Each structure stands twice: as structure tokens, then as C-alpha cells.
Amino acid sequence: MASPMRLCTAPSEAGATAWNLPIDRRISRPIARRYRQIRSALRQVMQPPKHSLSGRVGVRPRRVDGKGRALGQEATRKAGTVIAVLAILAVIATSTFLAIRQSSEQDSSLRTIQASGRLRHDLDQVQQVMLDEHATLYTSIATVPLYNRAAYSFPMLELLALTRDARESCSENQECISRLSDLDDMVGRLSELSFGLARKIAEHPGSVAVGDPRLEQIDAYFYSVLERVVDVRLAADAKVASVVSKSSLDGKWFTRMLLSCGVASALLLLSLIHWNGRIGAHLRRSLTRLEHQARYDALTDLPNRVLLGEHLSESLVRAAATGQNVSVLFLDLDRFKDVNDSLGHRIGDLLLQAVARRLQRLLRATDFVARYGGDEFVIVAERADAKQLTEMLDTLIHEMSEPYRIGEHELYLEASIGVSTFPQDGAQPELLARNADAALYVAKSRGRNGYQFYEPELSRAAAEKLRLTTRLRRAAKANELYLAYQPQIDMKTGCIVGAEALLRWHDDELGEVSPAVFIPLAEETGLIQNIGTWVLRQACLQASAWVRSGLPPVRISVNVSPLQLERADLPGVVHSALDDAHWPAELLELEVTEGTLMRNAEEAQRAFRELRELGVSIAIDDFGTGYSSLSYLKRFSVDRIKIDRAFVCEIGRDKELEALSLAIIAIAETLSFDVVAEGVELNVQREFLVRHGCTVAQGFLFSPAVSPEALAQLLGKTAVASSLSVAPFRGFAL
Known part of the structure; x- marks a missing residue:
């Protein structure tokens, strides 16, 4: 065609x-x-057609003119x-x-x-x-x-x-x-x-x-x-x-x-x-x-990182020409994630919009505010001397803590702010932003709801933090982390009734890294999720291995981080670890801190209910150092509370602090909880605790945290409490 x-x-x-x-x-x-x-x-x-149709039957004759043509x-x-x-x-x-x-x-x-x-x-x-x-x-x-x-x-x-x-x-x-x-x-x-x-x-x-x-x-x-x-x-x-x-x-x-x-x-x-x-x-x-979408945040309609970078670069050029200061403020909303987790992302988005409007209202016409991402905002303040900048920071901290009305909810937030200033803290936009972020990290680590000016030492701290994070990631992948076990002793009989699994890290370059250093870092970076799952599984496998070698079973305690407790699949992770190790749930105890408990009470209650249905027991670690109420404790139906070492170490030295230990023992007795004392190092502490009804403890007086092999030797030499009336043999053969 x-x-x-x-x-x-x-x-x-x-x-x-x-x-x-x-x-x-x-x-x-x-x-x-x-x-x-x-x-x-x-x-x-x-x-x-040229042929005529006049000869056909039923066709009427046509009239023609003088030349023989049909008319019409x-x-x-x-x-x-x-x-x-x-x-x-x-x-x-x-x-x-x-x-x-x-x-x-x-x-x-x-x-x-x-x-x-x-x-x-x-x-x-x-x-x-x-x-x-x-x-x-x-x-x-x-x-x-x-x-x-x-x-x-x-x-x-x-x-x-x-x-x-x-x-x-x-x-x-x-x-x-x-x-x-x-x-x-x-x-x-x-x-x-x-x-x-x-x-x-x-x-x-x-x-x-x-x-x-x-x-x-x-x-x-x-x-x-x-x-x-x-x-x-x-x-x-x-x-x-x-x-x-x-x-x-x-x-x-x-x-x-x-x-x-x-x-x-x-x-x-x-x-x-x-x-x-x-x-x-x-x-x-x-x-x-x-073009607007490329430079402005879709949720708050504030400038985004792209426009922030352009504006900051222009501000620094003007400041260099006029000799003026330019301050960069990194503002982070404290515990905004709690709002998202408890009320949902829709309320969280509305709250971010309200925060953006409040920031625009509080700042001067010459100031510039952008949403940096998530719950972080950046403010660029030009021509602000030290007095003006301090007044601005005080106003921001105070006003950001005022309530937000979102629908039927009255919400409260706090803010932490890190500050860097041109030219003393950097001459390039990237350097100023990095230094302000380092100052923000310090402000949050010092209790939140405050501000911190950048200091050169902060850069060294940030560099050290980055180095530690990198090496921790490598250690987690290379299985360089290990567990040590501290026995829990019945102080009346001297028998081992349990062991707490404690995470340790030995680095070839750094040596032994304190858990107080790397565990918060693991929580901040999210590494604690995978590390916590590994700890739980490894502890159950080790306890099962002791029993298979002929040693008597003991209760194993494992610490659970806030991020782990917020996981909807935590009961499934625990069940999988128990099954893989053939370890009875009755011999597994999960320890959480008071702060973890109150961080998301509803989520914790749900998780505890499902864990108790498995047969796992729950203990509150470092009791008395956080904040909780007796009604919450009873509602959570925990099995055991642990007296923090901060109270135990004052026994025999401070009568008022001794009274706190006595109060915790009384609370446990009233609510029918078992009680365990941590950090017992002296006989006077042991005698005081036993005399007032606390019979189980752990600490250097009995044994530090030791390797699995060392604890196996202790189990072999020391009698295990015969009063342990759980079913220790289910799922494995002695």
C-alpha cells in the first residue's frame, strides 16, 4: 500500500x-x-452505470427531452x-x-x-x-x-x-x-x-x-x-x-x-x-x-537544602565584603520520633508544618530558615552580634517548648541547637554546616533542650566518633564482638542462679572499648538492631551448649535496647532464637531500663504481653535511676527489678542512700517482684542486702564478667540452686 x-x-x-x-x-x-x-x-x-435500467420489470419509464436524455x-x-x-x-x-x-x-x-x-x-x-x-x-x-x-x-x-x-x-x-x-x-x-x-x-x-x-x-x-x-x-x-x-x-x-x-x-x-x-x-x-519544587520543601514550603546552599554561599560573599558575621544554626526537634510512632505520620507532618510556621514567626526578616530534612531545620542569621545571637537562641529554646495544638492533640516538643559562625568557625558553607552539626550533637548529648556553640575540640570529637562508628560496623560484620557472662549468686547459699550476657568489643587498634562508649553509638546508628539479635541468639546457643556438656541449666539474662523493644517482630526474633538453640523460654530473661519502659509505654506493654505468652520473664534494669510510677510497674507485670549499682555502692557510707535501697526492696516485696542487686563489691553490702530481704546479687565480690569457658568452670565447681523449679530439660537432652 x-x-x-x-x-x-x-x-x-x-x-x-x-x-x-x-x-x-x-x-x-x-x-x-x-x-x-x-x-x-x-x-x-x-x-x-452507463447501461439503462428502463427495461427491467417494475421500473417506471423515464421522461426524456428532445435529445433523448432523461429529464432530471x-x-x-x-x-x-x-x-x-x-x-x-x-x-x-x-x-x-x-x-x-x-x-x-x-x-x-x-x-x-x-x-x-x-x-x-x-x-x-x-x-x-x-x-x-x-x-x-x-x-x-x-x-x-x-x-x-x-x-x-x-x-x-x-x-x-x-x-x-x-x-x-x-x-x-x-x-x-x-x-x-x-x-x-x-x-x-x-x-x-x-x-x-x-x-x-x-x-x-x-x-x-x-x-x-x-x-x-x-x-x-x-x-x-x-x-x-x-x-x-x-x-x-x-x-x-x-x-x-x-x-x-x-x-x-x-x-x-x-x-x-x-x-x-x-x-x-x-x-x-x-x-x-x-x-x-x-x-x-x-x-x-x-523550579519551586527543586528549591522548596514539599511539606513545609520552607527552602530546602538546595536553596539553603545557594543562600548561604551568597551570604558568605556579602559578609566577606562587609566584614559582618554569619551564623549557622542547626535545630533538631527532641523526641519528635515519639510523636510519629505514637500518633502516626499524619500528625507528625502537621506538627512539622506548625514548627515551620513558628520558626518563621520568631525570626527576623533578614534571617533565613530552611528544612534540612526529617526533623532538622537550619537558620542562617546575618549581621547578628554575640548579644543578638544569644537572645535569639534563648527565644528559640523557650518558644519551641510551648505547646502545639494539632487537631485534638496538645503536643510538646523541645529543641536542641548547634551554632557555628563565619569567619572564626569556617569560611566555606560545607565547613560551617559540619561544625554546626557537631555542636548540635554535643547539645543533645548534654541533656537536650539547649544550645551549644562550636568549639575546635568538637571537630576532634566528631572525627573520633566517625572513626569509632566505622570500626564498629566492621567489627559487627567480622564477628569481632563477643559475650562475657557475669554470674548471679544466691547470697544465702552461694549457688549460681543465673548469668547476665554482657556485650564486649576488643579492637586490634583501640584495644578494649567500653560498652558505655560503643553501645550508645550502636543505638544512634541503628547497628544495635542486628547486634541485639546476634546477642540474643548467641546467649541462647551458649547456654544450651553448657547443658549439652553436662552442666546444670541456669537462667540467662539478655539486655534489650529501646530500638529492639520498638520492633513489632521482637517476639518472633526471641522465639526463633529459642527454637534454634533448643533453649526453654522459662530460662530466658530480658532486661530493659526504666527509660526504655516509659519511652513508649503502650508498645512496651504489647511486647511484654507477647513475650510472657512465650514464657520469657521480664526484668527492669537500673531501677530507681529513671522515672516510672507504681501503677505502670504493676501494669507491665514484670518479674524482677534490679537495684542499680549507684545505690548499692553507697551502702555502709550514706544512710539516706541506704534508705533508697530499702525502699526499692520494699516496692518489690509489695508488688510481688523478685529483686536482684547489681555491683556488689563489699561484704558490708552483701550483709545489708541479705538482712533486708534481697538475697540475689551480682558483682565483683562474687565474679566479674567472664568468658563462656570460665563460667563453665564456675558452674562445675559451684553448686547450682536446687530450688530452681523450672523445667530445664525441655527441648534438649542432658
């Missing part, structure tokens, strides 16, 4: 030249000539021709109108713009009426799936004609000639692909699906060829380029659209011009919106 040609709406012969000339004189004349040929073919098709025959033929032509034109106009309306309704906005900026709207949305060489009416172009796939072919003749015209125009233009090097190959390949696929579809209907990759390949070639042709034409004809640049944003769209429609009817051309104008307006709006 020959390549289809676009049919313009039936202008007069003279009119055809008139409306085509401003577009492309060399293309319009063949199109007009083709239109006249098709119109002539239509008239021949619509001619009535000429008029009838003319009327039929007019009606047929009008019908075809009506179909053409209707189809064009519907196509334009559908394009407007379905794609009123630009769907995709490729990185090169060219319109990837797909030519199939510009649907046009076409006639093939047999005068068959159909509508098809590009990849429209609703139309006849047998007609899947591009306007190759027009494209080749444009290529020839472009080559002729390039005859004396070296730049233009250089752009034609591979155009012929691309056009030939496009022609081969297009017509080859069209023949395949015609011979085997249904053999090519709508999403066939060959169709996408043809589309890609077609757009590439169009782009090359447009580039060549613009390089060859400065006048055309000038007109085009006034018609679109990138100077090429209008010409591309004109080529894609193949110089169609005046109506379609005008609609495309109008459509192109709407796309240009929409693109300008889209570019404005994208």
Missing part, C-alpha cells in the same frame, strides 16, 4: 495554493495536485455528487474535530518531556483523516492502538521530500552539511522498519500486539529522523529559524509539529498552532512549579 497522504479540507484550486504558500511552497503543490487526483477519482467512482438525470447526478462530497467532507471535519477535542481532553497537560527538551507527546494524538490511492477513507497515524494496524506507516514520502529539500538548502552551508552525515541511513532504516511491519500486519492480522517493542523502535527512529530534519532545516534557513523561535520555547517545537502533521488542512494547522501555544504556556507554568 502506498504511503498515505494527508487530505486538506476541500479548498478551491486557487485557494489551495494560497493557504499552502506560507507554510512550504515545495510541499504544498504536490499535496494540492494529489488532492485534485483523489477528487477526480472520487467523481469517477461515484459515476452511475443531470441534476440527479450533480446532486448525488454534491451529497457524496459533502458527506466525505463532513466525515473529515467530524473526525478532525473529534481528534482535536480528544487530544485536548486527554492530553491537556504535557505528559512527558525528554531530557533533550523535545516534545514526546506522540504523534498519534494528532489524528488526521487520510485517503489511500484507492480512495478508501480511514484514520490512522503513528501508534494509535484503536485504528487499523495495517495502515501503520509514517509519511515517508513527505519525510524524504523534506530531506531532499534540506539537502538542497545545505548545498553551501558547511554546518548544515555536517548534520546530514547519517540522515540518509536513518531514513532508510525507518522506511524499512515501518513498511516491513505494515506488510506483516496486513498478511497476518493480530500478529503484532499494541506493546510490541518493534513499534517502540519505529517510534524512536521516527522522532530521531524528525529531529535531524528540523536541525538541518533550521541550520539551512535563518528566516525559518527566526519564525520558529518566536513560536515556541525551544525554537523547534513548532517546526516539529508542522512536519509531523505533514502540512495538513488549514483548520488542523491553526488548531496545532493554538495547541502549541497552550503547551508553551503549560510548560512555562510547569517549569515554574518544578
Whole structure:
């Protein structure tokens, strides 16, 4: 089938030249000539048969004139021709109108713009009426799936004609000639692909699906060829380029659209011009919106990191020229995660928006505030001396702690702020930001709800923290962490009743690293999740190994971090560790601190309930150092509380602090909890505790934390409490 040609709406012969000339004189004349040929073919098709029908039965005789012609025959033929032509034109106009309306309704906005900026709207949305060489009416172009796939072919003749015209125009233009090097190959390949696929579809209907990759390949070639042709034409004809640049944003769209429609009817051309104008307006709006989104936070509409970097760089340039100070304030919301976890992200988002509005209200007109990410904000304060800066910080700390009303919730937050100042704390934006962040870390570690100015020592501390974090990650992956076990002793009998698994880290370069140093670091970086799971599993496996070696079973205590307790799958992790080690749940105890308990009381209560259903016991570690109420303790249904070493070490030295230990023992007795004393190092402490009802303890008086092998020796030499009435043999054989 020959390549289809676009049919313009039936202008007069003279009119055809008139409306085509401003577009492309060399293309319009063949199109007009083709239109006249098709119109002539239509008239021949619509001619009535030459043989007479008067001899047939039932046909009324016709009246004729003096020359033997039937009266009204000429008029009838003319009327039929007019009606047929009008019908075809009506179909053409209707189809064009519907196509334009559908394009407007379905794609009123630009769907995709490729990185090169060219319109990837797909030519199939510009649907046009076409006639093939047999005068068959159909509508098809590009990849429209609703139309006849047998007609899947591009306007190759027009494209080749444009290529020839472009080559002729390039005859004396070296730049233009250089752009034609591979155009012929691309056009030939496009022609081969297009017509080859069209023949395949015609011979085997249904053999090519709508999403066939060959169709996408043809589309890609077609757009590439169009782009090359447009580039060549613009390089060859400065006048055309000038007109085009006034018609679109990138100077090429209008010409591309004109080529894609193949110089169609005046109506379609005008609609495309109008459509192109709407796309240009929409693109300008889209570019404005994208530019805003690139520099402003979507949630709070505050400037983001990108705009912060630009503003800070400009501020430093001005400050260097005028000798003024520029201060960078890193502000972090304390315990914002608790709001997110307890009330959900929607309330958390509304709270962040309220914080952003409050910051904008509190700051001066010359100050700049941006959302850095998460619950962190950055303030850039220009021309603020030490007194003004201190007043600003005091105001921020005070005002940020005022309540926020979010729906039916009254929420309270606090803020920690780190401050660095140009030029003494750095001359580059990145250095100032890093130093302010280091100061923020110190402010949070010193109790939160305060601010900290940067000091050079903070950089050294930050560098040390980074070094420790890196080595801790490596140690966790290389299994360089290990467990030590401190026995828990019945002070009346001297029997071992349990052992607490304690995490240790020996680094080849740093030596023994204190748990007080690396455990908070593991919690801050999130490493504690995997490390805690490993500790739980390893402790159960070790306890099971002792029993298999012939030693009596003892209760194993494992510390659980706040992050672990917040995991919804903690009961599943515990159950898996018990199963893998074949260790009875009754001989596993999980220890949590008071702070962990009260950090998310509802989540802790849920986790405790599920853990107790497994048979695991719960102990509160460091009791008396945090904050809790007796009603909370009873609601959690814990099994054991541990007196912190801070109270135990004062026994025999401070009567008032001795009273605190007595109070904890009394609370445990009242609530039917067991009690264990930590850090017992002196006989006077042991005697005091036993005399007042605390009979189980751990500490250096009995044994420090030792290796698994050393504890096995202690278990072999020391009698184990016979009063331990749990079922120790379930799941494994002695």
C-alpha cells in the first residue's frame, strides 16, 4: 500500500495554493495536485452505470427531452455528487474535530518531556483523516492502538521530500552539511522498519500486539529522523529559524509539529498552532512549579537544602565584603520520633508544618530558615552580634517548648541547637554546616533542650566518633564482638542462679572499648538492631551448649535496647532464637531500663504481653535511676527489678542512700517482684542486702564478667540452686 497522504479540507484550486504558500511552497503543490487526483477519482467512482435500467420489470419509464436524455438525470447526478462530497467532507471535519477535542481532553497537560527538551507527546494524538490511492477513507497515524494496524506507516514520502529539500538548502552551508552525515541511513532504516511491519500486519492480522517493542523502535527512529530534519532545516534557513523561535520555547517545537502533521488542512494547522501555544504556556507554568519544587520543601514550603546552599554561599560573599558575621544554626526537634510512632505520620507532618510556621514567626526578616530534612531545620542569621545571637537562641529554646495544638492533640516538643559562625568557625558553607552539626550533637548529648556553640575540640570529637562508628560496623560484620557472662549468686547459699550476657568489643587498634562508649553509638546508628539479635541468639546457643556438656541449666539474662523493644517482630526474633538453640523460654530473661519502659509505654506493654505468652520473664534494669510510677510497674507485670549499682555502692557510707535501697526492696516485696542487686563489691553490702530481704546479687565480690569457658568452670565447681523449679530439660537432652 502506498504511503498515505494527508487530505486538506476541500479548498478551491486557487485557494489551495494560497493557504499552502506560507507554510512550504515545495510541499504544498504536490499535496494540492494529489488532492485534485483523489477528487477526480472520487467523481469517477461515484459515476452511475452507463447501461439503462428502463427495461427491467417494475421500473417506471423515464421522461426524456428532445435529445433523448432523461429529464432530471443531470441534476440527479450533480446532486448525488454534491451529497457524496459533502458527506466525505463532513466525515473529515467530524473526525478532525473529534481528534482535536480528544487530544485536548486527554492530553491537556504535557505528559512527558525528554531530557533533550523535545516534545514526546506522540504523534498519534494528532489524528488526521487520510485517503489511500484507492480512495478508501480511514484514520490512522503513528501508534494509535484503536485504528487499523495495517495502515501503520509514517509519511515517508513527505519525510524524504523534506530531506531532499534540506539537502538542497545545505548545498553551501558547511554546518548544515555536517548534520546530514547519517540522515540518509536513518531514513532508510525507518522506511524499512515501518513498511516491513505494515506488510506483516496486513498478511497476518493480530500478529503484532499494541506493546510490541518493534513499534517502540519505529517510534524512536521516527522522532530521531524528525529531529535531524528540523536541525538541518533550521541550520539551512535563518528566516525559518527566526519564525520558529518566536513560536515556541525551544525554537523547534513548532517546526516539529508542522512536519509531523505533514502540512495538513488549514483548520488542523491553526488548531496545532493554538495547541502549541497552550503547551508553551503549560510548560512555562510547569517549569515554574518544578523550579519551586527543586528549591522548596514539599511539606513545609520552607527552602530546602538546595536553596539553603545557594543562600548561604551568597551570604558568605556579602559578609566577606562587609566584614559582618554569619551564623549557622542547626535545630533538631527532641523526641519528635515519639510523636510519629505514637500518633502516626499524619500528625507528625502537621506538627512539622506548625514548627515551620513558628520558626518563621520568631525570626527576623533578614534571617533565613530552611528544612534540612526529617526533623532538622537550619537558620542562617546575618549581621547578628554575640548579644543578638544569644537572645535569639534563648527565644528559640523557650518558644519551641510551648505547646502545639494539632487537631485534638496538645503536643510538646523541645529543641536542641548547634551554632557555628563565619569567619572564626569556617569560611566555606560545607565547613560551617559540619561544625554546626557537631555542636548540635554535643547539645543533645548534654541533656537536650539547649544550645551549644562550636568549639575546635568538637571537630576532634566528631572525627573520633566517625572513626569509632566505622570500626564498629566492621567489627559487627567480622564477628569481632563477643559475650562475657557475669554470674548471679544466691547470697544465702552461694549457688549460681543465673548469668547476665554482657556485650564486649576488643579492637586490634583501640584495644578494649567500653560498652558505655560503643553501645550508645550502636543505638544512634541503628547497628544495635542486628547486634541485639546476634546477642540474643548467641546467649541462647551458649547456654544450651553448657547443658549439652553436662552442666546444670541456669537462667540467662539478655539486655534489650529501646530500638529492639520498638520492633513489632521482637517476639518472633526471641522465639526463633529459642527454637534454634533448643533453649526453654522459662530460662530466658530480658532486661530493659526504666527509660526504655516509659519511652513508649503502650508498645512496651504489647511486647511484654507477647513475650510472657512465650514464657520469657521480664526484668527492669537500673531501677530507681529513671522515672516510672507504681501503677505502670504493676501494669507491665514484670518479674524482677534490679537495684542499680549507684545505690548499692553507697551502702555502709550514706544512710539516706541506704534508705533508697530499702525502699526499692520494699516496692518489690509489695508488688510481688523478685529483686536482684547489681555491683556488689563489699561484704558490708552483701550483709545489708541479705538482712533486708534481697538475697540475689551480682558483682565483683562474687565474679566479674567472664568468658563462656570460665563460667563453665564456675558452674562445675559451684553448686547450682536446687530450688530452681523450672523445667530445664525441655527441648534438649542432658
